[in-house]
Amino acid sequence: MDLIVIATHGRTGIGRWTMGSTADKIARAAKCPILLIRAFSEKTGPFHLKSLLVPLDGSKEAESALAPVQWLSQRLNAKVMLLHVLEPLHHIYASSGSNFFAGGVMLRVPHSEQEMRPFKEVAENYLKSIEKTLQAEGIMARYEIPSGASFHNP
DSSP, X not given: OOOEXXXXXXXXXXXXXXXXXXXXXXXXHOSSOEEEEETTOSOOSOOOOOEEEEEXXXXXXHXXXXXXXXXXXXXXXXXXXXXXXXXXXXXXXXXXXXXGGGTOXXXXXXXXXXXXXXXXXXXXXXXXXXXXXXXXXXXXXXXXXXXXXXXXXX
């Protein structure tokens, strides 16, 4: 099998816990890519995948999605968006005169934009190399690197 396409109810919380998730069980056991489609969608009839989102964190596990994405993109003429969320880093300080272990307060001060720049450059170089590889295969690809704070609070 090259691809498993399965509808999912999209249950969460207690419903998922009591009823289980067939899609989840298949996703964990499958040795090939899986495309989950929400059952009972508002959209009816044929649909076309226009773009594919590929979240990447630099790991080999995340990169394993690239081959199926390339295959799908070429056959569906879909654009590819590479995404790496840059988690904000913080300096941690004990507030003056307090002892954290005795119930004191710790302050979290976000890194400045300048301090985050080297991390963003590493992520950008990583995604640019993947973008160029996909573009060399005729795939329309681009990348985005939102920060965790802006990504979670658009």
